[in-house]
Amino acid sequence: MTVRTRLIVLLCALALLAGVATVSVLRAADRAERRDRVVPGGPTVTSGRVALSGGDGGLLVFRNMAWGPHRDELTTVPADRPDGERTAGGIKCLRFYAASGTGICLQAEHGPVQDTYRAVVLDARLRVTARYDVPGIPSRARVSPSGRFAAWTAFVGGDSYAGSDFSTRTAVVDLRTGRLTPSLEAYRIVRDGRTYRAADANFWGVTFAPDDRTFYATLGTAGHTYLVRGDLQTRTVTTVRTNVECPSLSPDGTRIVFKKRVKDLPPDAPWHLYTLDLHTLRETPLAEPRSVDDQAVWQDDTTVTYALPGDYGADLYTIRTDGTGTPHLLTRSAVSPTYLN
Structure with a gap:
């Protein structure tokens, strides 16, 4: 040369x-x-103390999506005044969930060429108690009712559930022992009473039962989705029903709200919200006509909260779980809600 x-x-x-x-x-x-940039007419957001414990009447905690210095931070409002002044705690999350004073916050680390991601465990005062690498774009997060277990899902290939060309990784960690299962694909799958093995098996959308043993999730394989019931002790998952995605277990453990692919809906918006009775397996369509790509959160025994696209990212809505009523706008510029009593 x-x-x-x-x-x-x-x-x-x-x-x-x-x-x-x-x-x-x-x-x-x-x-x-x-x-x-603060948008005129948007919600009022101020810095303050955010704790993962309920106040008088309960709290609603979520990721603030309003433009301004507190965008993406965990914020809190009284549960009975969701449009009230927001208090921001300084912790930024892409996805968030909490229960019993324990939170899981999925974060992005912005690099010069590409972003990396991590899951941080928060105590009741938003102090970080543990960190875990996340292998892709964060999608779902849950904490068990007792606060002992946490789970999260990330896209490791593709970036949307709407198509068929995506791959996910779902991790579960026992916060008491520190034992991490990086992927539910390590669990034994039981379908129709027999062990099922497939290279294309993907899991997403964990929801925990109160017994610190049982959970539900979605299994995707061979072009189908299944509701699976998992056992944290035996490390097995058993298929329950087809065409179930992103289940959310009711407080009494008898029902789940989920998104179901409905024939003839647009390919990029294919879902409708349903309630499933776990004893009878009877489905009830909810009165939300729009396609919802979210894992709903139970506000109480009769109502769920979920996100839909909004002017600044997402807005939160509520709907009754018995199929009656109409959607109600809860608050704008918010996502990843958690109710704390």
């Missing part, structure tokens, strides 16, 4: 590095500008 050729290669390399640095600076500047 001649001196002239080496010089050209060096100049090209320097130009490439300069380009990468410029893109990184512009990305950071754009994020900062959008983060700090």
Whole structure:
């Protein structure tokens, strides 16, 4: 290689590095500008103390999506005043859930070329007690009612449940012992009474029962989705029913609300919300006409909360679980809700 050729290669390399640095600076500047821009007429958000324990009448905690210095932070409002002034605790999450004073927060670490992700465990005062690497874009998060177990789902291939070209990884951790199962694919699958093995098995959308043993989740394989009942002690999952995604177990453990693919709906918006009675396996369609791509959260024994796209990312709505009523806008610019009593 001649001196002239080496010089050209060096100049090209320097130009490439300069380009990468410029893109990184512009990305950071754009994020900062959008983060700090307060939209007139939006919710009032102030810094303060956020605790994962209920106040008088209970609390609603969620990821704040309103533009401004507190965008993406965990915020809290009284459960009976969801449109009230928001208090932001300084912790940013892409997905969040909490129970019994324990929270799981899925975060992004912004790098110069690509982002990485992690799950952090929070105590009742939002102090970090543990960290785990997450292998892809965070999608779902849950904590068991006792606060002992946490689970999260990430996309490791593709970025949407709507198509068929995605792959997920769902982890479960015992926060008492620290034992981490990086993927539910390590569990034995039982379908129709027999062990089932498939290279394309994917799990997502864990929801825990109060007994610290039973959970429900979605299994996707061979072009089908199944509701599975899992056992944390025997490390098995058993199929219960087809065409069930992102189940959410009721407080009394007798029903789940889930999203179901409905024939003839658009490919990018194929779901309808249903309630499933776990004893009779009877399904009830909910009175939400729009496609919901979310894992609903039970507000109480009769109502669930879920997110739909909004002007600044997402808005929260509620609907009755018996199929009656109409959707109700709970609050704007919010996602990943948790009710704390």
